[in-house]
Amino acid sequence: DQVLHIVPETIQQVQHLQLLCSTFMLDLWKPLLPEDIRAGEDLHIRVPAPLVQEMKDSLAQHMISYRVLIPDVQKLVDQSMPRERSSHRQVSGGYVYTEYHPMEEIYQWMTQIQKNNSELVTQHILGKTFENRTMYYLQISQPSNKTKKIIWMDCGIHAREWISPAFCQWFVKEILQNYKTDPKISRFLQNLDFYVLPVLNIDGYIYSWEEDRLWRKSRSPYENGTCYGTDLNRNFNSSWGSVGVSFNCSSDVFCGSGPESEPETRAVAQFIKSKKSDILCYLTIHSYGQLILTPYGSTTKPPSNNEELMQVAKEAAAALKGKYGTSYRVGSTASILYSNSGSSRDWAHTIGIPLSYTFELRDTGTHGFVLPADQIQPTCEETM
Amino acid sequence: MSPVPCGDALPPPRPLRPRPALPAGGGSGARAMELPPGHFPAARAAAVAVEYLRYLRGGPGSGLRLRELQRARRQDIDDVGHKYYLELELEDVLDKDRTVSCTAEVLYHLGSKTSAPDVQLTVQGELRSTEEADKEFYNRIRSLEKELVAENIPDSHGNVPPELEPIHLLAWVASGYVIWQNSTENTKFHLAQVKHVKQVKRNDEDLQFDFVLLLHEMVSQEVLPWEVTLLWHPQRGARVPQSRAAGAGSS
Numbered sequence: 001d002q003v004l005h006i007v008p009e010t011i012q013q014v015q016h017l018q019l020l021c022s023t024f025m026l027d028l029w030k031p032l033l034p035e036d037i038r039a040g041e042d043l044h045i046r047v048p049a050p051l052v053q054e055m056k057d058s059l060a061q062h063m064i065s066y067r068v069l070i071p072d073v074q075k076l077v078d079q080s081m082p083r084e085r086s087s088h089r090q091v092s093g094g095y096v097y098t099e100y101h102p103m104e105e106i107y108q109w110m111t112q113i114q115k116n117n118s119e120l121v122t123q124h125i126l127g128k129t130f131e132n133r134t135m136y137y138l139q140i141s142q143p144s145n146k147t148k149k150i151i152w153m154d155c156g157i158h159a160r161e162w163i164s165p166a167f168c169q170w171f172v173k174e175i176l177q178n179y180k181t182d183p184k185i186s187r188f189l190q191n192l193d194f195y196v197l198p199v200l201n202i203d204g205y206i207y208s209w210e211e212d213r214l215w216r217k218s219r220s221p222y223e224n225g226t227c228y229g230t231d232l233n234r235n236f237n238s239s240w241g242s243v244g245v246s247f248n249c250s251s252d253v254f255c256g257s258g259p260e261s262e263p264e265t266r267a268v269a270q271f272i273k274s275k276k277s278d279i280l281c282y283l284t285i286h287s288y289g290q291l292i293l294t295p296y297g298s299t300t301k302p303p304s305n306n307e308e309l310m311q312v313a314k315e316a317a318a319a320l321k322g323k324y325g326t327s328y329r330v331g332s333t334a335s336i337l338y339s340n341s342g343s344s345r346d347w348a349h350t351i352g353i354p355l356s357y358t359f360e361l362r363d364t365g366t367h368g369f370v371l372p373a374d375q376i377q378p379t380c381e382e383t384m
Numbered sequence: 385m386s387p388v389p390c391g392d393a394l395p396p397p398r399p400l401r402p403r404p405a406l407p408a409g410g411g412s413g414a415r416a417m418e419l420p421p422g423h424f425p426a427a428r429a430a431a432v433a434v435e436y437l438r439y440l441r442g443g444p445g446s447g448l449r450l451r452e453l454q455r456a457r458r459q460d461i462d463d464v465g466h467k468y469y470l471e472l473e474l475e476d477v478l479d480k481d482r483t484v485s486c487t488a489e490v491l492y493h494l495g496s497k498t499s500a501p502d503v504q505l506t507v508q509g510e511l512r513s514t515e516e517a518d519k520e521f522y523n524r525i526r527s528l529e530k531e532l533v534a535e536n537i538p539d540s541h542g543n544v545p546p547e548l549e550p551i552h553l554l555a556w557v558a559s560g561y562v563i564w565q566n567s568t569e570n571t572k573f574h575l576a577q578v579k580h581v582k583q584v585k586r587n588d589e590d591l592q593f594d595f596v597l598l599l600h601e602m603v604s605q606e607v608l609p610w611e612v613t614l615l616w617h618p619q620r621g622a623r624v625p626q627s628r629a630a631g632a633g634s635s
Contacts, residue, residue: 099541100540100541209540213536213540213577214576214577214598214600214607216605231605244603246604251604251606252604252605252606252607253604253605327452329422330422331422331423335420335423335424336422336423336424336427337424337602338424338602338603364449364450365431365574365575366449366477367538367542368574368575368576368600369576369600370538370539370540370541370542370576370577371542372538372541372542372543373541373542373543374542375542
């Protein structure tokens with residue numbers, strides 16, 4: 001679409017322009033009504049793209065001179081929309097971190113992130129989901145001659161917890177944008193590698209976009225295809241099937257047919273096992289509840305390093321609260337929330353990863369799983 | 385409905401050192417023991433109190449949310465049930481700087497699956513008056529030519545169009561009632577989403593909304609659809625003449 005600037009000189013030209021306006025139903029920007037078009041006065045008229053040439057031909061035929069005021073209306077509209085802060089562009093070419101993204105876009109984002117930050121980021125295959133989709137994780141690692149300890153973080157083990165993958169993406173962006181300038185982040189990267197799995201339960205996440213926003217589990221079929229999905233966070237080999245689960249596929253806490261029965265679980269478990277002597281910290285991100293949860297879910301008996309776990313968690317909660325005043329409760333799942341078994345966090349701790357936490361992000365039930373996108377930024381900022 | 389102040393013959397409060405909760409039924413007859421407010425037994429009881437208050441005091445112009453559970457005690461009463469004594473701080477979602485304090489007693493009846501917990505509350509402090517907003521909403525809905533229909537509030541991205549915010553808050557009133565009625569010590573409900581709402585025009589002065597509400601239950605992680613009819617009037621407040629769990633849920 002273009003906007004033309006015309007100053008009609010004669011009454012005949014005015015009449016012709018009025019005719020054009022009504023014939024083509026043109027969008028008059030100035031004046032507002034055709035009857036107010038006057039000779040010698042400015043006329044601004046928006047012409048839809050398919051009519052531009054015909055309009056210009058007609059003006060030329062009637063010897064009406066014009067000037068193109070706006071050559072591309074859409075472009076101007078796009079530029080004026082407050083879509084994203086320019087700082088995001090450097091990291092991945094204009095990705096909007098303050099919106100929720102479907103899986104296709106997250107796949108593209110991962111490719112872009114590696115491309116734009118190849119000195120630090122490599123994308124790796126972890127395994128495949130039940131519906132045969134590839135699970136990728138991002139390794140953020142500063143080249144160095146010393147072997148570094150690993151911090152692992154996975155998001156989106158439960159499909160409906162959309163703020164969780166949003167946080168993983170934000171986290172990656174934040175690290176890559178600031179590692180050169182922020183001394184804390186730069187020190188982290190000197191000594192640690194980050195491994196980030198932005199969406200663990202890809203099949204479920206896609207299902208929550210396309211079919212059922214409040215879906216939780218994976219999408220593997222049971223009972224002859226009459227029932228779908230295992231709760232991946234009940235499927236790990238930590239007191240599997242003992243408490244806080246159901247053996248009925250139709251339940252939202254169905255723990256699967258056995259520990260690690262699900263390909264997603266196996267993909268994660270295999271990888272973590274292979275690297276376990278180097279993994280310092282296992283983080284798994286969920287919503288909602290505003291909680292930092294420590295082991296265990298299946299028993300109230302505290303883990304051997306409970307004091308250290310609690311101290312670190314309390315400091316994290318305090319730092320988090322310092323940002324926007326958001327309160328997070330801290331403690332073991334069994335005391336704070338409910339009993340459960342087969343969680344990834346408990347499993348990570350039992351195989352020897354000392355610092356193992358579940359984060360339940362905003363909020364506390366007001367919006368629950370459907371957290372408005374305008375809370376993505378504050379949630380992610382405080383959690384960083 | 386005037387709230388009944390709690391504060392009958394309670395034993396003097398214990399020193400505020402949080403103690404691990406005793407297993408249910410293991411408590412002695414009549415003494416109230418201090419509970420850590422961050423742990424789930426107190427949190428679940430607090431949720432019930434808040435939902436009950438939303439039913440009593442909520443409306444199209446106001447919604448309350450729990451800001452902090454400050455203190456919780458539990459008393460195991462032989463042959464009766466478990467009674468929780470709570471001190472809560474609440475905030476008005478439309479006026480976040482305004483908080484009110486509330487003391488609540490939540491009694492879960494022993495072994496009962498069918499009886500709702502008894503809740504008594506005292507609210508200290510002023511809630512913002514919503515008389516104007518209520519009247520304006522009432523008149524707007526009454527003058528609609530076509531009955532209001534809406535679905536997915538909030539939508540998948542958490543958005544609620546401003547003109548539907550009062551309906552959203554009335555859904556809190558309706559879900560407040562259902563949650564209160566159906567809570568036990570082993571559940572914690574929140575309204576996950578309004579699946580569907582339809583206004584039903586009436587011959588009397590009440591507004592009627594038929595809701596399909598999706599309730600998220602934290603312990604089982606289930607999302608349960610409920611069909612709830614809500615009647616509301618600016619002076620008379622809310623009433624739920626009918627509610628039932630809908631057919632097999634999507635999970």
